Amino acid sequence: MAHLRIPSADRVIDDVESIRRFLLPHGIHYDCWPVAGRVGRDASQEEILAAYAPEVEALKASGGYITADVVNVTPDVPGLQEMLNKFNQEHRHAEDEVRFIVKGRGIFYIHPENGDEVFSIEIGEGDLINVPAGTKHWFDLCADRTIRAIRLFREKAGWTPQYTGDGIASGYQPLCFGPNHIAVKGFRIEQAAAIAA
Numbered sequence: 001m002a003h004l005r006i007p008s009a010d011r012v013i014d015d016v017e018s019i020r021r022f023l024l025p026h027g028i029h030y031d032c033w034p035v036a037g038r039v040g041r042d043a044s045q046e047e048i049l050a051a052y053a054p055e056v057e058a059l060k061a062s063g064g065y066i067t068a069d070v071v072n073v074t075p076d077v078p079g080l081q082e083m084l085n086k087f088n089q090e091h092r093h094a095e096d097e098v099r100f101i102v103k104g105r106g107i108f109y110i111h112p113e114n115g116d117e118v119f120s121i122e123i124g125e126g127d128l129i130n131v132p133a134g135t136k137h138w139f140d141l142c143a144d145r146t147i148r149a150i151r152l153f154r155e156k157a158g159w160t161p162q163y164t165g166d167g168i169a170s171g172y173q174p175l176c177f178g179p180n181h182i183a184v185k186g187f188r189i190e191q192a193a194a195i196a197a
Contacts, residue, residue: 002030002127003177008117014177019121026112029130030121033100041103041148045070048102052150055100055128063096063130065152070102075145087139088174090166095158097131099123104147107174111136111166118168122176133158138169142176 004013004022013019016032023030039051048070049056056068073080090111105124108131112118122142123129131137141147153159 001032001124002129003122004119005122005175006117006119007172012177022119023121026110026116027132027135028110028121029128031128032126033128035102035126039102043102045072048148048150052100056150056152059098059152063098063152063154065096065098065154067156068150068152070148070150072148073104073141073146080145084140086161089169090136090138090164091161092134092136092164093131093159093161095133095154096152097135097137097159098129098152100128100150101125102148102150104144104149105142105176106147106149107140107142107176109138109140109169109172111168118172120172120175136164136166140174142174 001014001016002019004019005011006013013022016030020030033052033055039048043051049068059065060068073083077083101123103125105122107120107122108129109118109120110131113136121129
């Protein structure tokens with residue numbers, strides 16, 4: 001389940017419909033697909049693509065995507081930090097960034113063009129996100145540094161990062177709640193950390 005955070009407003013949104021409504025004016029599509037019993041968490045790329053073939057084919061038809069693959073990132077991937085450094089600074093892509101998370105978690109930061117505040121969306125198992133082409137954003141993994149995701153492309157060359165040169169990403173740390181974040185007496189965990197600081 002996703003968690004959307006607006007740091008400047010000290011606000012967290014974590015129900016599906018509210019997340020969808022928040023993201024819609026930014027052109028970002030968010031959805032949840034059922035994962036229980038669909039495929040093993042360590043299934044092969046072929047098994048994952050077969051299990052989600054109806055949803056993937058529907059996305060291809062509606063978005064003009066021509067290919068899908070599965071990316072599998074774990075802490076032991078050689079050169080992991082160098083790979084993450086390509087995406088954890090603000091950039092755009094010439095095509096949509098479409099991801100369905102099968103395993104693990106990651107966090108997108110979105111920097112709206114309309115002057116709205118930067119916000120983040122943590123995505124995990126069952127979350128589908130489509131960040132439209134041209135959207136200023138950056139991405140990082142959560143602390144477990146693990147993510148397995150179906151990716152869709154019109155052409156992979158369009159997914160190359162186009163860096164904005166803005167150092168804004170350095171002012172944000174990837175804060176992930178995980179599947180069992182804690183809410184006590186009206187405070188979310190990041191609020192408690194801010195109060196303690």
